[in-house]
Amino acid sequence: MSSNILHKHDGEVKYNTLNVTTPKQFVYHVELHRPKKLNAFNKDMFVEIKKCFENLSTNPDCRVVVLSAAGKHFTAGLDLADAMKMGQELGAVDDVARKGTLLEHTIKLYQDSISSLEVCPKPVITAVHSACIGAGVDLITAADIRYCSEDAFFCVKEVDIGMAADVGVLQRLQKVVGNQSLTRELSYTARRFGAAEANSFGLVSKIYPTKEACVEGALELATTIAEKSPVAVQATKANIIYSQSRTNQEGLDHIRQTNKLNLQSEDFANAALAALTKEQPTFSKL
Known part of the structure; x- marks a missing residue:
């Protein structure tokens, strides 16, 4: 299975459907980048x-990720033309068990893709503009x-x-x-619903007047989070997710x-000292 991911010579990764930049220290900005296809989800x-x-x-x-989208819409949802290719692949297989196996692998891949935002130990902030349809709602509900x-x-x-x-x-919308x-x-x-209802x-959790203001607001929030202890932030995310489907005592x-x-970490000592001296703490990479 090939994703046509291209690799730069310096070791960074370049994607065909995403644009990844680092606008702030420790903050990565990931854009859905199929603007001519309204950022529809293909394989x-x-x-x-x-x-x-x-x-x-x-x-x-990377300590925090901002996820937005290029072009007119955040995403139009599933790329139906691309999905039809799956139909053609299934049509070439006669046996129902083998068709089921093909679909099983594809659905699991797509599930793992969306879940990668939740599994990522770094907080993920989404900045949505215009249409967020189908797979787009799946995607943003996996964010923090x-x-x-x-x-x-x-x-x-x-x-x-x-x-x-x-x-x-x-699975996630009802919890959100x-x-x-x-x-x-x-x-x-x-049914379609707008920003105010959402x-x-x-x-x-916040509405901005324009896409640009929304992305800037998300980046500002990401910068604030990135200044905190990465040990503390990542442990906080992990425990929030763990506790969602468990009892308070299990959490x-x-x-x-x-x-x-973690209380033996240098981050705890540095943050405590900074709080006492009213200075801005700095934290090592994690």
């Missing part, structure tokens, strides 16, 4: 998102923080193309908004096991 984009976030997970120069512009609109689109969403939104009734309404009807029920047990090591 390459799924593969490259997974590869990108796996790389950033272990990159000591969601901002949007006033023109943003959202749609859990999958039932309109004859399928149940299978890459994360049915804390409302089973609303989650089911949006998922059963595929903010009212907690899908996004407490998890953070206790984490902090019996």
Whole structure:
């Protein structure tokens, strides 16, 4: 399986469907970058998102990721023309078990791609503008923080193309908004909803007047987070995710096991000293 990822000679990775930059120290900015296709998700984009976030997970120069999109829309959702290629592949296979195996591998790849934002130990902030359809909602619900512009609109689109969403939104949306009734309404009807409504029920936490202001706001937030101890921030993300589907006591047990090591870290001593002296602490790469 090839994602057509190109490698620069200096060891950095260049992608066909993404644009990755470092606008601030320790902050990486990942843009969906198929603007002529309205950033629709094709197989390459799924593969490259997974590869990108796996790389950033272990990159000591990355502490926070901002995810936005180039062009007119954040994303139009699944690239149906690309999806038709899967139909052609299935059509060439006669046996139902082998068709099922092919679909199993593809769906798992796409699920892992979306989940790579959640699995990434670094906080991921999304800056959404205009259309965020189908796979776009799957994507942003796997992020830590969601901002949007006033023109943003959202749609859990999958039932309109004859399928149940299978890459994360049915699992994560209800946890994000804390409302089973609303989650089911949006998922059963595929109705479109705007920025104000998304903010009212907690899908996004802040609305900006323009795309540019939204991205800048996300980068400012990322810069603030990047100034904190990476040991503390990454442990915080890990415990929040761990605790989502477990009892309070299980979450407490998890953070206790984490902090019996992390409280011995130089970061804790540096931050405590900086708080006492009212100075800005600096932290080593992690």
